[in-house]
Amino acid sequence: MTIEEYWKTFVSCQPEYQNESYTAWQFGEDPSNLADLVKRGIKTATTSGLSFYTADQEPLPKVGDLSMVLNAQDNPICIIKNTKVYQVPFSEVSEMHAYKEGEGDRTLSYWKTVHTDFFEKEFNLINQSFSEEEIMVCEEFECIHTF
Incomplete structure (x- = not known):
């Protein structure tokens, strides 16, 4: 199913969203x-670096934003709606946020290890050093919708 077909299916089930906009994207290094x-x-949360929004001149996410989550083949998997967005230094990301990210053993220690590796590579791509x-822009x- 294409992104457009998935969206049409979604709004036919939930017509209150028919006039809303959305973005479609993949999560991190293991999208599927x-x-x-x-x-x-x-997984009910995600984290991105504020520097990436600045470098790409993209608007920051906000509460109520709709996103279509894609797998590694760019196939739609589900639609999510932001319920909370806040900013905090990487060093202050909470255990609860790490748990809500849903990855690995869901501990802050695991989260920091995996995300340090990820952000070091990503910051390098925009010619910046990670610290x-x-x-960080934290979204819950x-x-x-799933199909």
Whole structure:
């Protein structure tokens, strides 16, 4: 099913969203697994670096934003709606946020290890160095549609 077909199916089930906009994207380094965690209700949060929004001149996410989560093949898996968005230095990401990200053993220690590796690579791509003082954009969301 294409992105457009998936959206049409969604709004036919939930017509209150028919005039809303959405973005479609993949999560991180393992998009299919992460999309599955979202679909199963395990992953209810994500984190990105504020520097990436600045570098790409993209608007920051906000509460109420709708996103279509795609797998590694760019197939739609589900639609999520942001319920909370906040900014905090990497070093201050909470255990609860790490748990809500739903990855690995869901501990802050696991989260920091995996995300340090991820952000070091990503910051390198925009010719910046990563530090634990980097501001992170933390999003919490609910899965509002799966097919």
